[in-house]
Amino acid sequence: MSEPAQPSTARQNLGSFAPKLVSLTDDVLFGDVWERAELAPRDRSLITIAALVAGGNSEQLPYHLNLGRQNGLTETEIVEAITHLAFYTGWPRAVSAMGVAKQTFKA
Structure with missing residues (x-):
């Protein structure tokens, strides 16, 4: 390559x-x-963001939040996904991810 x-x-x-x-x-x-080609980049981004939130991997979130926006996700959709994940991955992980998202979207 x-x-x-x-x-x-x-x-x-x-x-x-x-x-x-x-x-x-x-x-x-x-x-x-x-x-x-089996998944659209937008879908891959949403899945990746969900996996990072679920795993508590906030350090990689800013990159993937920005990539998700480049791949067609809106900030509203990302916030909604993190809110939804709070019930499945744990409140602290979702709140931490939401803080990272807020900072990332400000920049």
Whole structure:
């Protein structure tokens, strides 16, 4: 795979520290899985945001919230999804995710 003009987020954050993880992220996750036609990017974003909220993985949320908006999700839909998830993943995780969403959407 040829190098993109702008280094990926994974490459920017992990660079030579974890080159295999960067390669798997760029080539397999985003280069293959995210490009599969069986799910629309919008749906993949909604699923990914839900999984991150469910797992309490707030650190990766800003990137995926922004990607979700690029993929056609509205802020209202994302807020509604997080609200819905509060009942299935736990209130603290949803409230934490909502705080991240609020900060991300402000920026």
